[in-house]
């Protein structure tokens with residue numbers, strides 16, 4: 001039986017969500033969470049109702065990346081009220097259970113599904129799910145039990161990125177979730193004094209992706225110290241710098257999902 005057979009989804013829990021967009025990466029540390037957060041806030045800046053689900057049990061990053069307006073989530077009648085920042089709803093294991101890292105294997109998908117479906121998201125146009133890194137059982141199971149609309153795959157130019165991206169696309173293909181965009185993060189650096197673009201890790205594989213997989217929406221995000229700084233201080237970059245070239249690129253990504 002498929003792993004999803006014994007994982008019930010409470011009916012109706014995610015019915016009022018227009019699109020569920022998964023942000024995935026093969027490895028950790030490539031900027032998946034940064035991408036998920038800035039994508040979500042870019043969507044919200046256009047007036048969309050947006051939620052972010054940080055699905056990383058072992059290393060929840062949403063509590064660091066976004067400073068919510070309230071301190072703690074509230075439980076009521078077995079449901080959880082999400083936190084909020086700048087109108088975006090937030091849920092993370094970091095808010096509910098700091099001891100959760102003892103869980104293993106496909107069970108994680110079950111637990112993730114439970115947190116996702118007991119959260120009172122209300123009516124949303126988009127729910128952005130920041131998936132745990134990897135393209136293994138947990139990610140596959142989760143993509144089977146949640147009706148995802150689209151996937152965004154995040155990679156970097158230096159980490160065997162082409163192989164990573166293909167693994168990600170293949171995984172989502174298996175469960176009929178279209179990979180609508182590939183984000184090559186930390187793709188280049190613009191020298192502040194000269195304005196010259198340096199492709200420090202070499203050029204990525206965008207052209208090959210376009211030719212072999214028909215992925216036309218590929219994005220290159222620069223290495224930007226401010227992106228990292230803002231993330232660490234809890235203010236999403238696109239909220240702090242709405243009128244920058246990088247925010248424009250995140251807007252373009254928002255148009256692709």
Ligand code: ADP
Nearest residue numbers: 028029030031032033034186222223224228231
């Ligand atoms: P992941 O979710 O893939 O583990 P994160 O989004 O947490 O990765 O990013 C890892 C680290 O790299 C964070 O400190 C983040 O601020 C930083 N970072 C991500 N993208 C960029 C970028 N384009 N420029 C500079 N720093 C970045």
